[in-house]
Amino acid sequence: TMRNSGAMLILTFIAILILQAAGVSPPGKPRLTSCRSPEKETFTCWWEPGGDGGLPTTYALYYHLENSETVYECPDYRTAGENSCFFNKNDTSLWVNYNITVVASNALGKNISDPVEVDVVYIVQPNTPEHVTAVVVHDEQGPFVRVSWEKPRTADTRSGWITLLYQLRVKQEKDKEWEEYNAGMQKYYNVFSLHPDKEYMVQVRCKPDHGFWSEWTQTTYVKMPDYITRERSLWIMITIFFVFIVVILTWTLNVKRNSVKLCLLPAVPGPKIKGFDKQLLKSGKSEEVFNTLVIQGFPPTTDYDNLLVEYLEVFDNEEQELVLDGKDLSEDCMKSKSPSDIDSGRGSCDSHTLLLEKCMDGREGSGSNQHQYSQHGETRWASTESSESQGPEPGSPDSANGRGKTWPVVFSSPQPQPHHHYPVGAAKPAYHSVPEILNHLSPHAMSSNYHQLNHQDILQQERRFSKPACRHSQSYNQFNLDGIDTSAPGVAPSPSLEYVEVQRVNPENMLLLRPLSDPNREPEGSDCTREDYSKVKEVTSNNILLLQRDMSHQCVDDYSQADQCTTQQPPHPCKPAVHQSNSGMPQEAIRVMGNGYVDSTVLMPSY
Amino acid sequence: MCAFVSINGVGLNDLLERASQLSDKLHSLSTSLTNDLDSHFPPVGRVMMPRPSMCHTSSLQVPNDKDQALKVPEDELLSLARSLLLAWSDPLALLSSEASSLAHPERNTIDSKTKELQENINSLGAGLEHMDSTSDNLSSLPFYTNSLGQDKTSRLVNFHFLLSCFRRDSSHKIDSFSSKFSAAGQPRRDLRCVREDMLSKCKTGPLFFVSKV
Numbered sequence: 001t002m003r004n005s006g007a008m009l010i011l012t013f014i015a016i017l018i019l020q021a022a023g024v025s026p027p028g029k030p031r032l033t034s035c036r037s038p039e040k041e042t043f044t045c046w047w048e049p050g051g052d053g054g055l056p057t058t059y060a061l062y063y064h065l066e067n068s069e070t071v072y073e074c075p076d077y078r079t080a081g082e083n084s085c086f087f088n089k090n091d092t093s094l095w096v097n098y099n100i101t102v103v104a105s106n107a108l109g110k111n112i113s114d115p116v117e118v119d120v121v122y123i124v125q126p127n128t129p130e131h132v133t134a135v136v137v138h139d140e141q142g143p144f145v146r147v148s149w150e151k152p153r154t155a156d157t158r159s160g161w162i163t164l165l166y167q168l169r170v171k172q173e174k175d176k177e178w179e180e181y182n183a184g185m186q187k188y189y190n191v192f193s194l195h196p197d198k199e200y201m202v203q204v205r206c207k208p209d210h211g212f213w214s215e216w217t218q219t220t221y222v223k224m225p226d227y228i229t230r231e232r233s234l235w236i237m238i239t240i241f242f243v244f245i246v247v248i249l250t251w252t253l254n255v256k257r258n259s260v261k262l263c264l265l266p267a268v269p270g271p272k273i274k275g276f277d278k279q280l281l282k283s284g285k286s287e288e289v290f291n292t293l294v295i296q297g298f299p300p301t302t303d304y305d306n307l308l309v310e311y312l313e314v315f316d317n318e319e320q321e322l323v324l325d326g327k328d329l330s331e332d333c334m335k336s337k338s339p340s341d342i343d344s345g346r347g348s349c350d351s352h353t354l355l356l357e358k359c360m361d362g363r364e365g366s367g368s369n370q371h372q373y374s375q376h377g378e379t380r381w382a383s384t385e386s387s388e389s390q391g392p393e394p395g396s397p398d399s400a401n402g403r404g405k406t407w408p409v410v411f412s413s414p415q416p417q418p419h420h421h422y423p424v425g426a427a428k429p430a431y432h433s434v435p436e437i438l439n440h441l442s443p444h445a446m447s448s449n450y451h452q453l454n455h456q457d458i459l460q461q462e463r464r465f466s467k468p469a470c471r472h473s474q475s476y477n478q479f480n481l482d483g484i485d486t487s488a489p490g491v492a493p494s495p496s497l498e499y500v501e502v503q504r505v506n507p508e509n510m511l512l513l514r515p516l517s518d519p520n521r522e523p524e525g526s527d528c529t530r531e532d533y534s535k536v537k538e539v540t541s542n543n544i545l546l547l548q549r550d551m552s553h554q555c556v557d558d559y560s561q562a563d564q565c566t567t568q569q570p571p572h573p574c575k576p577a578v579h580q581s582n583s584g585m586p587q588e589a590i591r592v593m594g595n596g597y598v599d600s601t602v603l604m605p606s607y
Numbered sequence: 608m609c610a611f612v613s614i615n616g617v618g619l620n621d622l623l624e625r626a627s628q629l630s631d632k633l634h635s636l637s638t639s640l641t642n643d644l645d646s647h648f649p650p651v652g653r654v655m656m657p658r659p660s661m662c663h664t665s666s667l668q669v670p671n672d673k674d675q676a677l678k679v680p681e682d683e684l685l686s687l688a689r690s691l692l693l694a695w696s697d698p699l700a701l702l703s704s705e706a707s708s709l710a711h712p713e714r715n716t717i718d719s720k721t722k723e724l725q726e727n728i729n730s731l732g733a734g735l736e737h738m739d740s741t742s743d744n745l746s747s748l749p750f751y752t753n754s755l756g757q758d759k760t761s762r763l764v765n766f767h768f769l770l771s772c773f774r775r776d777s778s779h780k781i782d783s784f785s786s787k788f789s790a791a792g793q794p795r796r797d798l799r800c801v802r803e804d805m806l807s808k809c810k811t812g813p814l815f816f817v818s819k820v
Contacts, residue, residue: 041673067660093671095775097659119775161673210634 019108024054026109030102032116036125039154040094040162040208043087043120044080047102050111057106061085066097066117094120124211126164127152129187129204134222137190142229145170145222148188149204152214164206169216170194171201178203197226512536513547622734629731636724637774643713643720644767652764662772664694664748685735686744691776692732694748698769699725701755709766710759724773 019025028050037043049059061074074085085100098120102113129149137146147168155162168189169178183189183204194200200223203216228236253260273293281289506512512535537546659665669687670676676684703725706718755769756762 066658067665089672089674094673095669095671156673159673159677161676209631210638 027053027057027104027106027111029111030104030113035118037120038127040124046084055106060103063098063100124208126155126214128214128217132204132217132220134202134220145191163209166206168204194224196224199223640720655764657768663750689735690746697750
C-alpha cells in the first residue's frame with residue numbers, strides 16, 4: 001500500500017504536469033464586483049470570473065449572515081444575468097452583514113474569492129426615474145421648459161420606506177458642461193433662461209436619502225420656441241426711439257443750419273470803418289492798412305471862431321463913468337462892447353458874496369463904477385444879444401421879456417445913447433450907490449421914461465439879494481433924492497436886492513419891470529407869472545417910478561404911484577393914484593436908480 | 608386610532624420633521640467620521656475589528672425588513688427608537704472624550720464631529736421623549752465599557768468599531784422615519800406624504816423604527 005500511495009502520488013503529479021503543459025488549469029480567483037439593492041428590499045451581487053483555466057468552470061456564491069455560521073448558497077443565479085446572484089425579499093435582511101464569497105470550480109479545481117461584507121442598507125441604488133417629459137410652457141414672462149418624471153417603479157416611496165431625491169441636468173447639444181438642477185423630492189422642475197430657438201437635452205436621476213445616485217435617464221429633447229424676450233424687445237424699442245429722435249434733430253439742425261451757425265459761431269465783428277477795405281487786412285500789409293485809416297480832412301481845421309457863441313465881454317474900467325442919461329445906456333454899452341463880443345466869463349453874476357462885497361464897497365463911496373455899481377450887483381454885466389428897449393430889434397423884446405437874459409452893461413459906457421430917451425437929466429452917468437445916485441439925481445422932472453421910486457421906499461425896505469443884478473432891467477429907476485435924505489437913518493448899509501424882471505419893452509423904450517418875487521405873479525403861461533420882474537408903469541413927475549406889481553388883470557398894483565398908466569400893456573386899469581407902499585407892504589422893493597435901472601431888490605416900505 | 612398630537616404647542620408634523628432632519632444629520636456625520644477613520648486605518652485593524660454582533664445594542668429586537676417593519680405597531684417602534692437613543696448616550700460620551708487623543712492624523716476633525724454627534728443624539732432623544740412619555744417599555748442596553756483600550760491601536764480599533772455600531776443603529780435604524788399611522792380604515796400615509804402633500808389630512812404617528820435582528 002505504501003507503494004500504491006506513492007505511485008498514485010507520482011501519477012497525480014505527472015498528470016498535473018501533463019495538464020499544465022496542455023494549458024489547462026484550475027479556475028482563477030473570482031472577484032465580487034458589486035452588490036446593489038434598488039429598493040432596499042432585494043439586492044443583487046455581481047462577480048467576475050478569474051479565468052476558467054481552459055476548462056469549463058462553474059461558479060457558486062455562498063454567504064452567511066454575520067451572527068450565524070449557516071452558509072447558504074445563492075438562491076437565484078439567473079434573474080440578474082450572468083455571474084450574478086439575486087437575493088429576493090425573503091432572503092434579504094437589513095441591518096445585517098452578509099458575508100459573501102464566490103467559488104469557481106472546474107475539472108481541475110476550484111477557487112474561492114475574497115469574502116465581502118455587505119449590509120443591504122448601505123448599497124441602495126435606485127433605478128432611474130421614468131417617463132421623463134419636457135414641455136415648453138408659454139408664460140407672459142416668456143416661455144420656459146417644464147420637466148416632469150416619475151419615480152422608478154420599484155421604489156416604494158409611498159410608504160416612506162425609501163425617500164428619493166431627484167436631480168436633472170440640461171444642456172444644448174454643443175455644450176460641454178451640463179447645467180444641473182436639484183429638484184428635491186418633487187417630480188417636476190421648471191427650467192428658465194433657456195435660449196430661444198435652441199434644442200436642449202434633459203436627463204434625470206434620483207438617489208435615496210442615504211445611498212447611491214441612480215443612473216441618468218435616457219436623453220429627452222426639447223426645443224425652445226423662437227421668441228423675443230421682453231428685455232430685448234424693450235431695448236429694440238428704445239433704440240428705435242432714440243434713432244428717431246436723432247433723425248429728427250439732425251433734420252431740424254439741417255433746416256436751421258444758418259441759425260445754428262449764427263448761434264454756435266457768432267459773427268466776429270469785422271472792421272466797420274467807412275471807406276475801409278477789409279481786403280486790406282487779408283493782404284496783411286500793415287502800411288496799407290494804416291494808410292487807409294488816415295482820413296483826409298480830419299481833424300477838422302475850421303475856423304473856430306464861427307462855432308462859438310459870441311459874447312460881449314464887459315470890462316469895468318475905472319475911467320469909465322456911468323452914464324445916467326435918458327439914453328439907452330444899455331444899448332450904448334452894448335454897442336461899446338460890441339467890438340469885443342466875447343464873454344470871457346469874468347465874474348459871476350450869481351455871486352452872492354460878490355454882491356455883498358460890492359455893496360459894501362459901494363457904501364464907502366467911491367467914484368469907481370465898480371463900487372458904485374455894486375449895489376446893483378455885479379460890476380460887470382454880460383451883455384446879451386438882445387437890445388434893450390429899442391424895439392423889435394432882433395431878439396430884444398424877447399430878451400427883455402425873457403428870463404435869464406443878461407443885460408448889457410448900462411453904466412459902463414459913457415457914451416450917450418441917442419435912442420435911449422431916458423431923461424437922465426441931471427443924473428450923472430456915473431454909477432453910484434443908491435444914495436449917491438439919488439443924491440445925484442436932480443429933482444427935475446424926468447421924462448416919462450423914468451420912473452422914480454422914493455428912495456425911502458427902497459432904503460427902508462429890507463434888502464434882499466436875490467439874483468444878480470445883472471438881470472436888472474434896463475429901465476432906470478431913479479430914487480427920490482428926497483427920500484434919501486429923510487430916510488438916512490434908515491438906510492441900510494447893504495440894501496437887499498431883488499430882481500426885477502423886465503416883462504417887456506414897450507414901444508416907448510420902456511422896460512416894464514416886475515419884481516421876480518412877485519407874489520401875485522401868475523403861473524406860467526401868462527404874462528404876469530412868466531416874468532417876475534416888476535413892471536414899471538410910469539414915471540411920475542416927481543421922478544417917481546411907478547411900478548406895477550403884476551401885469552395881468554389879476555395883478556394888483558400895490559405901489560403904483562403914477563397918476564396914470566403910461567404903460568401900454570396892462571389891460572387892466574391901473575390905479576391912478578397910488579401912494580407908495582402905504583397900502584400893503586410890498587415884499588420886494590423897487591429902487592429906482594438915477595440912471596434908469598430898476599432895482600427891485602430893495603425892500604423898503606413905500607410911503 | 609387617529610390622534611392629533613401636539614406637544615408643547617408644536618405640531619406633531621413639525622416634531623417629526625425635526626426628528627427626521629436630526630437623523631439625517633446623524634447619518635451624515637457618522638458616515639463622514641467613518642470615512643475619516645478609514646483614511647488612515649491600519650490593515651491589522653480590520654482583522655482585529657470585532658464583529659457587528661458584538662455591538663452592545665445587538666440584543667435589541669427590531670424588524671429587519673420592510674414587511675416586518677410595516678407590521679410593527681407604532682408605539683413599539685417609538686419605544687425601540689427611544690431605547691436605542693438611550694443606549695447610546697454613554698458610549699457617545701466615551702467616544703467624545705477619547706476622540707481628541709486618538710492616534711489618528713485627523714483626530715481634531717473627528718473630535719469635533721463626535722461632539723456634534725453627541726448633541727444631536729441628545730436632542731433627538733429629548734424630542735422623542737416628548738412624543739412618547741411612557742418609559743416603561745424601554746429596553747435597557749447597558750454599556751459597561753469604560754475605556755477603549757490600552758494601546759493606541761486597540762483604542763483606535765475599538766473607536767472605529769463603536770462608531771460603526773452607532774452608525775448602523777442611528778443612521779438606518781433611527782433614520783428610517785416614516786409614518787405608518789392611519790386612522791381606522793384610512794390608507795396608509797407616511798410622513799413624506801405629509802411633506803409632499805401638505806394639504807393631506809393624514810396624521811402622523813410615532814417614528815418608524817427598523818433595526819436589525
